[in-house]
Amino acid sequence: MTEPLLSIEALSAVSLRDRNRPVLRDVSLTLKPGEVRGLVGESGAGKSTIAKALLGMLPATVKVTGGWIRFESRDLLRLSPRSLREIMGNEITLIPQDPQTALNPGRRIEAQLTDGLRLKRGMTKAQARLEALKMLAEVHIRDPERVLGSYPHELSGGMRQRVLIAAAFAMKPKLVVADEPTTALDVTVQKQILRLIRQMQKANDTAVIFVTHDLGVVAQICDTVTLLYAGRVIEEGATAEVMTTPRHAYTRALIAAGPRYDRPDAGLEPVPEAIFGQLRTEIGMAGEDRG
Ligand SMILES: Nc1ncnc2c1ncn2[C@@H]1O[C@H](COP(=O)(O)OP(=O)(O)OP(=O)(O)O)[C@@H](O)[C@H]1O
Numbered sequence: 001m002t003e004p005l006l007s008i009e010a011l012s013a014v015s016l017r018d019r020n021r022p023v024l025r026d027v028s029l030t031l032k033p034g035e036v037r038g039l040v041g042e043s044g045a046g047k048s049t050i051a052k053a054l055l056g057m058l059p060a061t062v063k064v065t066g067g068w069i070r071f072e073s074r075d076l077l078r079l080s081p082r083s084l085r086e087i088m089g090n091e092i093t094l095i096p097q098d099p100q101t102a103l104n105p106g107r108r109i110e111a112q113l114t115d116g117l118r119l120k121r122g123m124t125k126a127q128a129r130l131e132a133l134k135m136l137a138e139v140h141i142r143d144p145e146r147v148l149g150s151y152p153h154e155l156s157g158g159m160r161q162r163v164l165i166a167a168a169f170a171m172k173p174k175l176v177v178a179d180e181p182t183t184a185l186d187v188t189v190q191k192q193i194l195r196l197i198r199q200m201q202k203a204n205d206t207a208v209i210f211v212t213h214d215l216g217v218v219a220q221i222c223d224t225v226t227l228l229y230a231g232r233v234i235e236e237g238a239t240a241e242v243m244t245t246p247r248h249a250y251t252r253a254l255i256a257a258g259p260r261y262d263r264p265d266a267g268l269e270p271v272p273e274a275i276f277g278q279l280r281t282e283i284g285m286a287g288e289d290r291g
Helices: 047-054 081-087 109-121 125-138 144-148 157-170 187-204 215-221 239-244 249-256 273-283
Strands: 006-015 021-031 036-040 062-071 092-095 175-179 207-212 224-229 232-238
Touching: 006 047, 021 047, 021 062, 021 232, 036 047, 036 215, 047 062, 047 175, 047 207, 092 157, 109 125, 109 144, 109 157, 125 144, 125 157, 157 175, 157 187, 175 187, 187 207, 187 215, 207 215, 215 239, 224 239, 224 249, 232 239, 232 249, 249 273
Parallel strands: 036 207, 036 224, 092 175, 175 207
Antiparallel strands: 006 021, 006 062, 224 232
16 A cells, blocks of 8 residues: 555644634545545635645644644654745645736746746756746746746736746645635636646646635546535545545535535525534534634
């Protein structure tokens, strides 16, 4: 059996901003090298909190109350800031939600792509430029010279996201955390970007944690899925199995509601209110506000 690359064990956290309300409740999941796992759930389910914990970016107002995050043999929650800095941006990287805000508007793409290569891989300016051109070609950017010379506002949203995908894979990381990477893009571009992430992941055999609201996206690109509600794992397993034989009534209702279950305007069946009641009882949320 392959050793897991990542193993989250009984992770619990509370929000200090919100009267110590539980944000994560005993969350466990494992990820093998090269596995693509979807983290799915409605707003407030705790997906981003898990992503931030993996990236060493938990806000001061979220307090971990128990559990471990083992990355290979290291416990990410208890590493020195220096060891964390060595891992983040190198072994674990991020594809962010909004390519617009993730890039520095005042610097050309070349400077933003080559900084890491020069600093972390010790390349000269000329070597880093060549490497950046290669990286852009890998994410199917046709005129990499022009893109390197551009400022972010001169590129489309899809192009900016390609640049960030190139940057995320540039260091040959073991794990990429993709935090709703297509939410800010047009539907047609979304499809291309999903395909690209999957291609890059396969070519490099990188493990990916893919945060999304969208079960349709999970079905398209994730090998495995963990479904969260109010910080609790409700269902998990191989994507094909969960989608065809879901065990929990909530999962069944989400699948029936269609890929965009989070958008009532899509005109699909909403999740019946009774199921939320059942979830709240199971999770032991009596007395907590729903939010
Ligand atoms: N900076 C913060 N400080 C304290 N609590 C927070 C903070 N950010 C989020 N929370 C709380 O953590 C809970 C989970 O939020 P989180 O952002 O992880 O959910 P999510 O599933 O990613 O939702 P979304 O899809 O809306 O991003 C929420 O109840 C929220 O109130």
